[in-house]
Amino acid sequence: TPATTTPAPTSKVTPTPNPEAVIYGRPSGNDVIKYTIDDKSNIGDEKTVTFTDGSTVTSKDNGTVRKELSSQDLADSKMGMGVNIGNTLEAVQGISSKKSMAATDYATADPSWFVSAWGNVEITQKYLDTLHSYGINTVRIPIAWTNGDNDDGSYTINAKMLDAVEKAVIYALNNGMYVIINDHWDNQWWGQFGACKRDENNKKVANEEVRAQA
Template sequence: MRHLIYILWIAMFSHCSDSGNENQNALTASKGSSTSSNTDALARRPTYPSYNTSPLPPDPNGMPSNATQLAAKINFGWNLGNSLEAIGGETNWGNPKTTQALIDRVKASGFNAVRIPCSWDQYANQTTAQLPAAWLDRVKEVVQYCVNDGLYVILNIHWDGGWLDNNINTQAQASVNAKQKAFWEQIATKMRDFDEHVLFASANEPPVNDATQMSILLSYHQTFINAVRSTGGHNTYRVLVVQGPSTDIGKTSTLMNTLPSDPTANRMMVEVHYYNPWQFCGLTADANWGNMFYYWGNGYHSTTDPSRNATWGEEDNVITDFQKMKAKFVNNGIPVVLGEYGAIRRLSLSGDALTLHLASRAYWDKYITQQAKVNGLLPFYWDEGSLGDNGFGIINRQNNTVGDQQALNAIISGGQ
């Protein structure tokens, strides 16, 4: 479902304390492959050169917080969506180039963290996996904008053309791991001087449906951790984020019974996303498996348009889902990042229907944020820059103002 969601986004908008080792060991003790047209090419790809060319001794300065302590410093976050991960270039999915003024607005709006979805493979030399210096410089510049404002940053490898997501299978496993190693050695080395305000995330929404694929995904996460730690310096202590299967809470609860091994204790978080019910949050046309919902939540159902009221995925489901993550990870010293959540606005409605829908959407934003905080999840709202019909956006990137005050107020209220 998560992979389906991402494809729908692309069609819609082009995305669219140190006792943690014992806790992680306790988690480990509790306990159909996807294919792609380029799998054979991946399997034949030669070993890339090592890009860990300047490893440093461990440097704990500026890195005092373990994952739980760092999580306590993050209130609620915002996604710089459809920008640095845009295929074809930073502005290719409809947003202007990211500036310090935009990040200043994000901070002024109340967020204290930014997730930066990022593409790398489209810029890489496909023979050597070398990343261009200019792109590494640009990404570092945007990260610096956030750090300048005292914001926490999660920098990831996003869908990125699917080089990882489309190849969670045994045939491509060795070559995907080789590219994961090469990319993260370069990214980690470039970003190494940042202090604990910067976190790295292994992937985005890796589609996994069974234990075999889960094992392969864990190997990709292990390669990520090994590559980052190998560069040393601040990266020895940096908090790292690994994604649950499909970043789906149900699958993560069921399949993610082992975490990668980390030589640095207590510096790991798990990531999931939340767009439930999808019929309310993102579905833009009735489907054979279900129809669009316009109204969600207790007190926000329509009496005049009852066929569009949510029939599942309401408050009780949110509580149940988030409590699963709290019980499995948070209570065991492993913070959980709610890396994306959001619901589209349906501006094709009018009159009382539109008013009720927008109020319902704001209630969803508030409730998800609130329940995330109650259960120890770190909420990062998905903003892809669109303020129009079917858009998620809150910040107007054309003039660096708040474009949806109602939604912003809801998130702030939920995060308090």
């Protein structure tokens, strides 16, 4: 009977967080640009930010804007690796699927319904801290503003939606990270602002007759 060999178990390697790591950027000629991702020039004294629902968040951002940086400077030596926090604040149908509410009740929507609608977790300070600890220095936050707008013709975005976006930005800035706000797919927002109507399924669609007259 041929002898059989049982392979040795493979040990699991756990990456070690290192926010001070030197990252190598894109080559420039024959050189490779080196930079650190831990620019904390915007970090100042802690302050408490209170939101409309009474919740509070600690902010360390001092309002400093990094100036005299070209797009090339940002891409090559500042922004570093990035991650997309997608399928959260731009996820749609969160109200009707999670709360059995009409899809038009966005004026009072709780943004947590959208964040979890497609299976994602809450955006928290711990989440952003963890991303940064593994070398992520830029986050893209896609937002569908119509997830929180009033359908009465004023298109006012409810305070809860604005608060959710501000909290996510604060969590990133507390780590000195760069934030890209992406105006994402907005539930056919192009059909709003005086040029929309309801189809047979009560969904907002563009009123092409009104648009043609504009």
